[in-house]
Amino acid sequence: MNNNKLTEKRKLTFELYEIKIKNADDSDLKKISKDLSLGLSVDEMKTIKDYFKKEGRNPTDIEMQSLGQAWSEHCCYKSSKSILKEFVFGIDHPDVMSRGDAGIMRFDKKHGYALRIESHNHPSAVEPYGGAATGVGGILRDVVCMGAEPVAIVDPFCIGMVDTEKKLPAGTIHPRDLLKKAVDGGRDYCNTVKVPAISGAFFFDETYTENCLINVGALGIVKNKDLRNNFVSGPGETFILCGEPTGRDGIHGVNFASADLSTAVENKGAKHGVSPIPKRFVLAACLDANKAGLLTGMKDLGGGGLSCVVGEMALGGGCGAEVYLDKVPLRDKDLVPWEVWVSETQERMMLSVKEKNVKKVLEIFKKHGVPATVVGKSTDTRRTKIFWENEQIFDMDLKFLTGGPMYKRPFTAPKVSTKAKEKMPKLPSNNEIIMEMLSDLNISSRAWAIDQFEKKGRKTVSGPMAGKGPGDASIMTPVKDSVKGLAVTVGCNPWLVAADPYRGSMGCMDEVCRNLVAVGARPHAFTDCLNFGNPEKPDRMGELRESVRGLGEVARIIGVPIPSGNVSLYNESSNGACILPTPMVIGTGLIKDSGKAVTSDLKEKDNLIFLIGETKDEMGGSLLFRKFGGVGGRVPDVEPANLKSLIDSMLKAIGKGLVKSCHDCSDGGFAVAMAEMCIAGDIGAEVDLSEIAGKDVVKLYSESHTRWIVEVSKDDEAAFKKALGGKAACIGKTGGTKLKIDNTVNLSVKDMLKAWKAPLSKIMKG
Known part of the structure; x- marks a missing residue:
């Protein structure tokens, strides 16, 4: 970091800077955020400025870097938290x-x-x-x-x-x-x-x-x-850092994940190392120590590294923390304190352990060949204090540090696809449509x-x-x-x-x-x-x-x-x-x-085929429209109460052994789902949709929700209909080597399998 009017290097045996934020104006705050790659807005920087003015001092670079991590979108969900609270968290x-x-x-x-x-x-x-x-x-x-x-x-x-x-x-x-x-x-x-x-x-x-x-x-x-909890159980517990030595990889990873990709090529530090072999031993050691009852808390070092995990573990237990940062094992020996604090080096975990169990935990990790080091302790304050070579370089209130802002950002209602603006595409024959759909990259086999x-x-x-x-x-x-x-x-x-x-x-x-x-x-x-x-x-x-x-x-x-x-x-x-x-x-x-x-592959010939649920004229966003140029259309709706009722009925029938095979209708509608069942079981089917209401194109390709295709033995027909309470329509039977639907579809199972199986594999192996 270069010295300028906004920073001042401390006279220590290691690199540490004071960030001159107390008297900074808006342009200065913007520059500090940019120069330190914090990704924080001017308003957020002003909040931080006010905090340190009350503290009566300027922050250190490690304190500013820690706030940049903790207040990133990736870590504190500042844009989405209010929405999640409104619609999801109460369930x-x-x-x-x-x-x-x-x-x-x-x-x-x-x-x-x-x-x-x-x-x-x-x-x-x-x-x-x-x-x-x-x-x-x-x-x-x-x-x-x-x-x-x-x-x-x-x-x-x-x-x-x-x-x-x-x-x-x-x-x-x-x-x-x-x-x-x-x-x-x-x-x-x-x-x-x-x-x-x-x-x-x-x-x-x-x-x-x-x-x-x-x-x-x-x-x-x-x-x-x-x-196990992800936080300490009280003050006086020891923090043990285990796993890979800390390196420069992953620095500013959460800031990188909280912005667009315009600087992706230059942001080399946000890349992470890959070490699956050490990971296997780290996980085994953690699980062994936990099963022995030696851990009070455990948390992974993911986004933000130490800067996030320590504060979250301490605050979750109503405590504070002291960290001896120079004790952290390093892979890159020239790391400065703030880099050690925010590095996202992979394959690391933080454990909280009662003092009496520290020796036993370290022995377990030694047995597994996994580095484990005491790096701090929980305290009876709600502040994090960090020391490097016995010099205090960080002292912050944990609620302020880990809380982060929460926004109710302005929004505009989305423009939605409607039936009134629907334009049906010009379509080839149904045989051609189904074969093209089966070979579409969003339908075809993922076996590769x-x-x-x-x-x-x-x-x-x-x-x-x-x-x-x-x-x-x-x-x-x-x-x-x-x-x-x-x-x-x-x-x-x-x-x-x-x-x-x-x-x-x-x-x-x-x-x-x-x-x-x-x-x-x-x-x-x-x-x-x-x-x-x-x-x-x-x-x-x-x-x-x-x-x-x-x-x-x-x-x-x-x-x-x-x-x-x-x-x-x-x-x-x-x-x-x-x-x-x-x-x-x-x-x-x-x-x-x-x-x-139950599985989706048709099982044997001469069984009955049932369609469960209602097919509606809901073509908006469908594969048919995407592939052949349709416009507008109503997007399929969901009636949660109906979904709940049919879940119960379907599981009742399956529980009684009345279902031979079952597959849901989704991308491509009934036609693709039926073709997939034939492909899976290498068995054909004859289907008559005349009793299903609606136009042929809707019956075949609508992606209406809460629908299944079910194979049932003739002997179980009555029992199955009873279990479904009249919401099952018998539409055909299994058998032969072709899929036949009304008088408009006639395709061999062999040809459908070939169309479905080849596309992705051919591209990826080519």
Whole structure:
């Protein structure tokens, strides 16, 4: 840092600067924020100035850097917190056991399960291999710091068109190369730490070309007695930092994630290192120490590094903290104090331990070959004090430091797609439409990526594929010697959300529920990652607000909580290129006996086919319109009360063994869903939709929510209809080698499989 009128170097044996903020004017404050890469506004800097004027001094550089981290969008949710409080935070459920770094839901009498989703978008746009890999590493730490053993990874990615031949903006990685590197990074990390990736999704759209979305979720299992808090239990406890030595990687990572990508190429320090092998031992040591009952709290060093974790752990326990920063093991020996404090070096955890147990904890980590060092203690104040070579360099009130601002930013109501402005595209034959849809990148097989991940861990019952085709949800049995299943799936449709953020987001929740019910699991919890643009723009803020309102409304009415989540904003470039508004929802469900789970592949000939739910004239945002040029149209609506009722009816029928196979209707509508069931089971079907109301194009391609296609034995027809209470329409039967629908569709299963299976693999292997 260069000396100027706004900074003054202290006369010490190490580098420390005083930041002259007390008498700074607005232009000075703006310059300080820019020069220190804080990412704070002038108004925020004025609040900090007022604080230090009351303290009667100027801040040190490490104090300013700490505020830059803690008050970043990524850490304090300053733009989204008020909306989340209004629509989501009040949704409760008796099975919510904790809302820490990961949500914990009750699994059975002795166990809970963890669920969490995070974003690693900006780093992945710059360096996709490391970005995706450290995304996996970070989400695993979120699970472990609750005391839970990781059991599964979920990896939904949004990428630009991998087959694009357009000239890309300078510095932009081609989507094909980005996807390959991101999959490589996620695969290498998952397979090295031996946590299977059992669910995920790819979404392709040109709006993600400059701003990819690399979202990563994780599940874990924890015995009730091992459930841990993410904070100290009181004063006088020892802070132990464990894992990799601290380096310069990841500095200003949260600031980078809280701005657009205009400076991505220059922001090399925001990149993270990748170390999956050490991570395996770090996690094992943490879990061993926790199972021995030696830890009072545990938290991962993610965004903001030490600068965030220490304050949050202390304040959460109603305490303060003293940190001996020069004791932190360093990989880069020339790091100055503020760099040590804000570094986001991966594979690190912070533990709080009662003094009597410190020696035992250090011995456990030594046995695992993992560095562990005492770096501080909790105090009976609510301030953080930092020392370097016995010199105090930091002294701040924790509530001020970690609280951060909370904004109610102005917003404008989104313009939504309507029926009144609908323009139906000129369409080819239904045979051509279905074949083109099956080969669309947003429908076609993901086997190219799925096959690279270890997904058949000892706890996995079924993965993302069903037979030869796509499944709806994956199921695992996370508790040894128990048949109780935990199902997981992803719900996301950015095109519907773009057309109508409120209804589109409700549809994401509906899709998660449909997928879980399709395998026989009762929806139990959601975790969501809200990927949006710049919240300082009223139209972007309007999209975010309406989306959260839709998510919260469905969750509240059907009685399913959202115990964890993440917000990722500023997903746009300096030239205004912005992603589609993308709420990514991961849902979990419970099934009493995983052996009775249902899959989407048709099972045998001469069974009956039923359509459950109502098909409506709702073509807005549909794959048909996107692919063939339709305009407007009403976006599919969700009736949460109807969803709740049909969930009960469907699970009743599945529980009685009346369902042979089941698949939800989503992208591409009934036609694509029926084709996928035939592909999965390698069996044809004859369908008659004459009894379904509406135009042929609507019956085939509408993406109305809360619908399933179900295969039922003729012997169970009456019982199934009774269980569904008259909401099941028998529309055909299984058999043969072709899919025939009325007199307009006649396609061989073999040809449909070929169309569905080849596109992504051909591009990525080409």
